[in-house]
Amino acid sequence: MAALLEVEHINAGYGFLQVLWDVSLKVEEGEFVCLLGANGAGKTTTLRTIAGFLKPTAGDIRFEGKSIAKTPAYQISQMGISFVSESLNLFTNMSVRENLLLGAYRVLDKKKQLEALDFVFSLFPRLKERERQLAGTMSGGERKMLAIARGMMSMPKLLLVDEPSLGLAPQVVVAVFEALQTLRKEGVTILLVEQNVPSTLRITDRGYVMEYGKIVLEGPSKELMNNEHVRVAYMGI
Amino acid sequence: MEATRVQPSFGERLMLNLRSRPAAWIMIAMTLGFLVIIGIFAGPSQLVNTIVTGGMWALMAVGLALVFGVMNIPHFAHGDSFMIGAYVAYFVFTPIQASLRDNPNPVLSAVGPLIAWAAAALVGFVVGAIMEKLVFYPLRQRTRKGWVMNTFLLTVGISFVLVYGTNLILGPNFRGVPNYWNMPPIVIGSVRLTMERIAAFVVAIVAIVAFWIFLSSTRTGRAIRAVAQDEMGAEMVGINLNFIYTLTFALATAMAALAGASLLFMFPAYPTVGLKPLYFAWYVVMLVGLGNVQGAIVGGFIVAVLQTLTQQFFGVSYEDVVPVVVMILVLLLVPNGIFGSEVKGIQEQ
Ligand SMILES: Nc1ncnc2c1ncn2[C@@H]1O[C@H](COP(=O)(O)OP(=O)(O)OP(=O)(O)O)[C@@H](O)[C@H]1O
Ligand SMILES: [Mg+2]
DSSP: OOOSEEEEEEEEEETTEEEEEEEEEEEOTTOEEEEEEOTTSSHHHHHHHHHTSSOOSEEEEEETTEEOTTSOHHHHHHHTEEEEOTTOOOOTTSBHHHHHHHHTTTOOOHHHHHHHHHHHHHHOHHHHHTTTSBGGGSOHHHHHHHHHHHHHTTOOSEEEEEOTTTTOOHHHHHHHHHHHHHHHHTTOEEEEEESOHHHHHHHOSEEEEEETTEEEEEEEHHHHHHOHHHHHHHSOO | OGGGOOOOOHHHHHHHHHHTOHHHHHHHHHHHHHHHHIIIIIOHHHHHHHHHHHHHHHHHHHHHHHHHHHHOOOOTTHHHHHHHHHHHHHHHHHHHHHHHHHSOOHHHHHHHHHHHHHHHHHHHHHHHHHHIIIIIHHHHHHOOTTHHHHHHHHHHHHHHHHHHHHHHHHOSOOBOOSOSSOOOOEEETTEEEOHHHHHHHHHHHHHHHHHHHHHHHSHHHHHHHHHHHOHHHHHHTTOOHHHHHHHHHHHHHHHHHHHHHHTTTTSOBOTTTTHHHHHHHHHHHHHHOTTOHHHHHHHHHHHHHHHHHHHHHTOGGGTTHHHHHHHHHHHHHOTTOTTOOOOOOOOOO
16 A cells, blocks of 8 residues: 655755755655754755645655645645644734634534644643734744644644754753654654654654755664664764 | 633724724824814714715725735725726616616615615626736736735736726716715704715625624635735645635725725716725825724724815815825834734745
């Protein structure tokens, strides 16, 4: 059976600047996969291309066996891929609740919307307390949680998360990672981009390592954790 | 019941908005004060006039604010949507009126004008949708570079085409409907209220309130606000931007057309009838802050008051001068407008 997400030999970039070179990766249903790499390696570019905000100039991307390489971003979202970007892209002048309801924009059933709301509130009780606060006035950590929760509101088949730990205090990072682990236990398939290598490898099943726009290593997280290159380059050991 | 707690209401939001903005407070307090002064010195019928006009400027300005807030288009053909509405109402209503003369029918004579107005709004909606798909959609596909400047020039061009096209086909004559209803005015004390004025005011208020409810608590309305705040975020949750753009432009055009239709008794239809409403709608949005829809509603009434005061105390010929002077002062003192702007950064990538 084909994997949930298959990225096959894609090239992508910005205008004349090619960033991704022959990138291939796949995510099986129910898997928690991470994509690691240094600054500027092309991790964000990879996620943007999968989510449809950039179009690959070569290669193919398949989701549930269907090519989505040319599909507009909003349709990819409707097909069941939620993208939680680095910049979060929250609706800052709307309340937390409205942001969440917009996360369920493609869910037409009111009852399902409320269920999803209950689910993300159980995941992040903090958001429930701040239901009516404007998203723009939330703290950095709360905003990250809101973005992840908004991404979950449509009960996606695949969640793409870009550096959720960036700029957060260590305790908040722990909270965010715990939330991702809970999601994973709920059966959500996740592709996570992170720079926080040790903690990421501890919670994920499998990982890819990206350097200069190419995948240079892949394997089960446990193996990567003991890999000589990973230890030297990313864990400073 | 935490989970079903309601959203902050319009009033709450407005209050929140005002608390942090003394300029807005001062302007609203002054407006209310001036309304009283108008009532006392210029007479209650002027007061009624001011309120009717205020509702209409608000209706025009809401569309303008929306188009700027959601699409970043400085819409200088908005007055021509008013003009289209005026003509549609005229051409729909005149045959109804003629048929009523031959065989009177109380129901038709009561709802006839409303049919004409609904037709105007509908035509406005369709024209707006076509305009967006024909002009702005292709431009957006090609490039977002210099978007604001390009769309500004495009709307000015559209305006020229519409004005001179109308002139060519229909000629420069005035086409008016002095009375929509053949009813004696309602007299309350010294105030004479014609049915036209009451209806125009009611229509403006109903349209604005309906639109407000649509924006604040429906799925599609929320999506429109989402696009105004963060386009990429909107796409991320599955909103089709092109659909929202077309809908927004169509709604704005429909509201302007509705204004043109319901004011036909004050402004007869002719090719450049939209200029004045266009200017006044611009005064409003510059006063309150570009792209601020809530502010535009209040701003409509502020500008109407300024206008009446000017007519009363300086003469009609200064009608445009005073709002412009106030606008310049506001821009000098509070560059974002008295309500500040909720608009996302103007895209100039
Ligand atoms: N919008 C853009 N326009 C042009 N070049 C870009 C753009 N975004 C990223 N790049 C370039 O593409 C390359 C890869 O960037 P990308 O954001 O994918 O890296 P990343 O792995 O996510 O890095 P980080 O860990 O710092 O987020 C970088 O050299 C960057 O300068
Ligand atoms: Mg990145």
